[in-house]
Amino acid sequence: MFQQQLLNGILLGSLYALIALGYTMVYGILELINFAHGEIYMIGAYSAILILALLTSVHSSPPVFFLFLILLPLSMILTASYAATMERIAYRPLRNAPRLSLIISAIGMSLFFQNYVMLTQGARDKVFPQDIAKDLSLWLSEVFQKFFPPESLTPTGLTLFGAQLSFVDLLTILSSIILMVILQLFIKRTKTGKAMRATAQDVNMCKLVGIDVDRIIRVTFIIGSSLAAAAGVLIAANLKYGRVHYFMGWIIGLKAFTAAVLGGIGNIPGAMVGGFVLGIIESLAAGFISSEYKDVYAFVILITVLIIKPTGLLGERVPEKM
Amino acid sequence: MKRFSWILWPIWMGLLTLPFMRIRGSLFVFIALTLGILLAKVIVPFIKSLEISSLFNLKSSITNLKSQITLHRLPFKIGIVLLLLFLPPFINRYHMDVITTAGIYVLLALGLNIVVGFTGLLVLGYIAFYAIGAYTYALLNTHYSIPFFLALPIGGFTAYLFGFLLGSPVLRLRGDYLAIVTLGFGEITRLVLNNWDEVTRGPNGIAEISRPVIFGFTFREPLHYYYLILILVLLTIFVTVRLTRSRIGRAWEAIREDERAASSMGIHVTAMKLLAFAISAAFAGVAGVFFAAKQTHISPESFTFWESALVLSMVVLGGMGSIPGVVTGALTLIIFPEILRGFEDYRMLLFGVGMVLMMRFRPQGFLPPKRRTIR
Numbered sequence: 083m084f085q086q087q088l089l090n091g092i093l094l095g096s097l098y099a100l101i102a103l104g105y106t107m108v109y110g111i112l113e114l115i116n117f118a119h120g121e122i123y124m125i126g127a128y129s130a131i132l133i134l135a136l137l138t139s140v141h142s143s144p145p146v147f148f149l150f151l152i153l154l155p156l157s158m159i160l161t162a163s164y165a166a167t168m169e170r171i172a173y174r175p176l177r178n179a180p181r182l183s184l185i186i187s188a189i190g191m192s193l194f195f196q197n198y199v200m201l202t203q204g205a206r207d208k209v210f211p212q213d214i215a216k217d218l219s220l221w222l223s224e225v226f227q228k229f230f231p232p233e234s235l236t237p238t239g240l241t242l243f244g245a246q247l248s249f250v251d252l253l254t255i256l257s258s259i260i261l262m263v264i265l266q267l268f269i270k271r272t273k274t275g276k277a278m279r280a281t282a283q284d285v286n287m288c289k290l291v292g293i294d295v296d297r298i299i300r301v302t303f304i305i306g307s308s309l310a311a312a313a314g315v316l317i318a319a320n321l322k323y324g325r326v327h328y329f330m331g332w333i334i335g336l337k338a339f340t341a342a343v344l345g346g347i348g349n350i351p352g353a354m355v356g357g358f359v360l361g362i363i364e365s366l367a368a369g370f371i372s373s374e375y376k377d378v379y380a381f382v383i384l385i386t387v388l389i390i391k392p393t394g395l396l397g398e399r400v401p402e403k404m
Numbered sequence: 405m406k407r408f409s410w411i412l413w414p415i416w417m418g419l420l421t422l423p424f425m426r427i428r429g430s431l432f433v434f435i436a437l438t439l440g441i442l443l444a445k446v447i448v449p450f451i452k453s454l455e456i457s458s459l460f461n462l463k464s465s466i467t468n469l470k471s472q473i474t475l476h477r478l479p480f481k482i483g484i485v486l487l488l489l490f491l492p493p494f495i496n497r498y499h500m501d502v503i504t505t506a507g508i509y510v511l512l513a514l515g516l517n518i519v520v521g522f523t524g525l526l527v528l529g530y531i532a533f534y535a536i537g538a539y540t541y542a543l544l545n546t547h548y549s550i551p552f553f554l555a556l557p558i559g560g561f562t563a564y565l566f567g568f569l570l571g572s573p574v575l576r577l578r579g580d581y582l583a584i585v586t587l588g589f590g591e592i593t594r595l596v597l598n599n600w601d602e603v604t605r606g607p608n609g610i611a612e613i614s615r616p617v618i619f620g621f622t623f624r625e626p627l628h629y630y631y632l633i634l635i636l637v638l639l640t641i642f643v644t645v646r647l648t649r650s651r652i653g654r655a656w657e658a659i660r661e662d663e664r665a666a667s668s669m670g671i672h673v674t675a676m677k678l679l680a681f682a683i684s685a686a687f688a689g690v691a692g693v694f695f696a697a698k699q700t701h702i703s704p705e706s707f708t709f710w711e712s713a714l715v716l717s718m719v720v721l722g723g724m725g726s727i728p729g730v731v732t733g734a735l736t737l738i739i740f741p742e743i744l745r746g747f748e749d750y751r752m753l754l755f756g757v758g759m760v761l762m763m764r765f766r767p768q769g770f771l772p773p774k775r776r777t778i779r
Contacts, residue, residue: 115580132423163420172760176767182526183763185583186720189713190759197753202424332709336591343584374599381588381595388581389573 085245087369088362093251095361096258100313101338102345102353103265104306110282110348111302113181114173117188120335121195122165122307126314127326128199129157131208138211146221149214154257157315158308164195165307166300174296192332200328208326215250215321222249254316261312262354265305269350274301282348333377337364340384346394355395410445414438488634492627500626504698506738507633508691513718513734514640514727515687520716521725521773522653523680524660525575526583529590530715533563533685535597535707537692542610542702543603552616552697556690563689567682575677590712597704609703616697629698636694640687644727647683656680660725721762723769732770 101123108116133156137144172187226249227235234240239248269275281288281298288295318326337360345356360380368376387394418434425433492500516530537559544550544558574585597604604610616623616632623629647653655676658666667673696702714737722733741751 113580115583129423136423160420160423167416167420172764175764179763179767181580182520182720182724183767185526186717187760187763189717190756190763193710193713193752193756193759195756197750197756199424201749201753202421202429336587339584340588375595378592378595378599381592384588385574385585385592388577388585392577392581 083369084366085243087365089242089245089247089251090369091362091365092358093247093255093361094365095341095358096255097313097317097334097357098338098341098361099354099357100258100261100309101334102341102357103262103350104310105339106342106345106347106350106353107278107282107302107306109342110350111278111285111299112173112184114184114188115339117185117335118168118172118191118195119306119310120331120333120338121192121199122161122168122331123310123314123335123338124199124326124328124331125164125195126157126161126307126311127318127330128203128208128314129160129311130315130318131210131326133157133160134211134214138214146214146217150218150221154312154315158311161311161314162304162308165303169300169303174299196328196332203328205328210318210321210326212321215319218319219249222253226252248320248322250316250320251322254320257312257316261309265309265350268305274298278302337377337380340380343384344387344394346396349394349396352394352396359395410441411438413441485638492630497626500630502739502742504626504629504633506735507630507637508695508698509715509718509734509738510637510731511633511640511691511694512688512715513722513730514644515684515691516715517684517719517725517727517730518644518647518656518687519680519684520719521730522648522656522660523677525677525681526580527586527681527684528583528716529586529588529593529709529712530684530688531707531709531711532586532590532593533567533688534692534695534711535593535704536563536566536685537689538696538702538706539597539604539610539692540689541693541696542613545613545696546610549614552614552693553618556693559693560686560689563692564682564686567685568678571678571681575674575681587709587712590707590709594704594707594709597707604704607703607705609701609705611701613696613700613702615700623697633694636690640690641727641731648727652676652679657725717759721759721769723772726769726771726773729769729771729773736770 101119104119104122105116108114108119130153133153134149137149137152168191172191173184176184176187223235226240230240234242236246239246240252241247269278277288277293277298278301280291280293281295285295288298317323338357341356341360342353343356344360345352345354360383363383364376364379367379414434414437417437418430421433422430491503495503512530512534516527519525519527540559540562541550541552541555544555545552550558570586570589574582577585598607600606623632648657655666655671658669658671659673659676663673695706699706715734718733718737719730720733721737722731723729737755741755744751744754747754
């Protein structure tokens with residue numbers, strides 16, 4: 083029971099962490115709580131289903147590994163385009179406006195995206211095609227056979243420390259960890275990453291030394307939304323959770339934001355740690371205290387953290403920007 | 405080349421909407437945007453060329469009208485009140501119901517304005533206090549049959565208490581954190597109402613709440629509620645105006661303008677913020693009691709984050725810190741969608757777009773507050 087809840091928590095936490103990264107990166111630079119970020123995640127999940135429908139209409143049964151290779155990047159690109167357009171239309175013109183205007187604009191965008199998807203795709207749940215999900219699971223089992231001892235494998239997943247984990251769950255956790263490692267390398271090793279860190283510290287100074295701040299902000303939105311899209315695609319492919327609907331982004335967006343605050347908002351490793359910690363706490367509390375209140379725990383944690391240690395787990399004291 | 409770069413926008417939007425709207429939908433987006441931009445390209449220079457002659461007159465006549473209104477402020481206000489008093493015979497029950505709903509939102513927006521507009525603190529879970537007021541009345545009434553007019557102050561006071569308890573640890577934090585904590589509080593309130601079945605009866609909500617009764621007279625018609633909310637709104641406006649002109653109101657404004665300066669002038673910043681927060685919660689509590697009495701049936705789904713966002717947009721679109729502005733904002737956001745009933749499905753979409761556009765082109769709101777200054 084404990085191990086099972088722990089694994090579920092890690093799975094949930096990996097999704098929270100992916101989404102929280104987008105919140106934290108945008109907040110780090112713009113000091114904006116990007117309310118539309120949950121909707122970006124929702125668009126990611128829809129993109130997966132729509133692109134899949136497009137691909138299957140071109141080729142009746144495309145090979146699974148090919149699908150897997152192409153579906154994730156394509157959905158990420160489509161979602162990132164949405165986020166970049168949103169940034170250009172709703173946020174960039176407000177660069178010098180008070181922060182309240184930005185937040186209202188973000189709430190407006192969030193409303194817009196929810197209704198846009200509801201009107202174009204209908205209010206009913208969408209589900210990832212069953213047969214493709216099955217093929218994906220089969221293919222994953224072939225791949226994972228090479229890495230895990232045969233006694234831990236079952237037809238649908240594997241047994242770890244007495245807990246069950248399906249292949250898609252494992253894929254979710256692994257891909258989110260890989261994406262986070264890539265992000266960390268990007269931030270630490272590339273010139274753009276360095277510019278992003280610099281912009282988060284001091285926008286005006288960056289302008290002085292010739293960094294194109296608008297471009298950096300766009301890149302930030304693109305990266306953050308790609309990660310959220312990846313979370314959306316992975317959850318859509320997971321039939322256990324995979325009901326895709328137009329308001330799916332709202333509550334998970336709030337929780338991911340909680341994760342970002344928990345880890346210290348503006349702090350990238352903090353968001354990852356915060357995501358996993360939040361996922362594990364929530365899952366354990368749902369298992370051992372009461373599952374009815376599983377959505378409440380996140381907010382109780384949020385308020386407690388803000389009152390006791392507002393800088394979060396890994397955040398350092400930031401002086402209030404004037 | 406640069407002259408035609410605008411054509412990239414419709415192409416980009418068309419491509420972006422292609423997976424979601426299919427070929428026909430995205431073609432529609434493309435054509436509509438192209439036409440829209442072309443039209444704007446023609447019309448905007450046209451208006452600009454006109455500006456020197458006719459628009460100038462229009463502008464001056466608007467300022468003229470404004471000064472007329474300010475000059476005859478009192479008669480103007482009395483006129484509006486009289487209009488509202490004698491309106492009911494000329495409108496039907498449905499219109500009265502819409503106006504009553506708008507009145508509830510005016511109460512909420514005025515309350516939120518105290519904390520967002522006057523004191524400059526962002527609160528995102530305001531609807532929680534509305535829910536607390538509504539459930540206070542619903543529970544007291546169904547269990548102990550407390551009448552409406554007694555519950556009105558009790559509901560307000562309960563919300564005040566919750567505001568005080570939430571505010572005292574939280575208001576010492578930086579601005580953004582307050583927004584997040586109140587957002588979390590709003591969600592917790594809704595989730596608890598939804599799950600605490602023994603007390604709140606969960607998602608089904610509480611039914612059969614008594615209507616207001618005074619001296620044996622029961623409020624049941626939309627007309628009765630219309631006058632009741634009118635009185636409440638006028639009372640609230642009066643209280644708010646008096647508050648802003650008091651020592652407390654001036655302290656709030658000072659905090660909004662510059663916290664450090666206010667503090668060095670001897671204002672107890674945290675205490676004043678706490679007062680603003682709790683008073684604004686009390687307003688929401690009163691509105692909640694009225695809501696429960698009007699609906700006679702309440703459930704947690706009336707108290708979602710979108711309601712908080714709606715009230716916040718009323719305050720921001722109307723003009724933060726301006727009482728006529730906030731009232732206008734609330735009336736617009738409730739009555740305008742009712743006019744748009746034909747576009748029912750597209751309402752919220754347009755609402756979202758409207759919020760973004762408003763922030764882009766007129767962030768100070770419809771009627772920004774006039775500063776009382778000495779120059």
